[in-house]
Amino acid sequence: MAVAPRSQKAPAPRPGSRKWRVLVATDGSRGGNAALRFAADLAAKPGTSLTVITVAPERGQGETQEPRRRAEKSLATAARELGRVGVTAELRVVGARPQESIPEAIRRESDRMRADLVVIGSEGRDTLSEWVVGGVALRLIYLATRPVTVVRPPRRRRA
Numbered sequence: 446m447a448v449a450p451r452s453q454k455a456p457a458p459r460p461g462s463r464k465w466r467v468l469v470a471t472d473g474s475r476g477g478n479a480a481l482r483f484a485a486d487l488a489a490k491p492g493t494s495l496t497v498i499t500v501a502p503e504r505g506q507g508e509t510q511e512p513r514r515r516a517e518k519s520l521a522t523a524a525r526e527l528g529r530v531g532v533t534a535e536l537r538v539v540g541a542r543p544q545e546s547i548p549e550a551i552r553r554e555s556d557r558m559r560a561d562l563v564v565i566g567s568e569g570r571d572t573l574s575e576w577v578v579g580g581v582a583l584r585l586i587y588l589a590t591r592p593v594t595v596v597r598p599p600r601r602r603r604a
Contacts (some may be wrong), residue, residue, distance in 0.1 A: 476566025
């Protein structure tokens with residue numbers, strides 16, 4: 446897919462062509478919010494549909510409802526941000542199965558919906574131990590069967 450400069454309009458989808466499906470996974474973090482903004486910019490183009498997900502343990506796994514409440518709060522914040530920029534999206538909490546990691550749940554959902562692109566944020570850790578252990582974005586890159594774009598938030602300025 447070619448990206449046109451902002452001054453040019455994106456080409457209209459061909460008649461009969463299907464929408465380009467973008468999936469963004471967010472947790473409400475700075476990285477997740479940067480990914481949401483990036484995906485919203487893509488979804489503003491004609492012929493693109495956006496699905497926003499956040500992952501929480503499936504109900505009935507003996508967990509408290511707190512992770513689910515945080516996930517729903519994250520989606521509510523995403524909905525407000527998308528509304529502010531005039532982008533519509535499907536918003537959904539994806540349940541992680543028992544023994545399933547967050548990246549595995551994102552991969553499963555991207556495969557289920559046949560996403561053309563998966564967008565995820567990353568804080569971009571700087572220490573070797575954090576890279577060795579890996580994060581959600583890094584693990585998703587290895588697991589994904591769909592293209593993945595990792596978006597880093599702008600660097601914080603030091604006072």
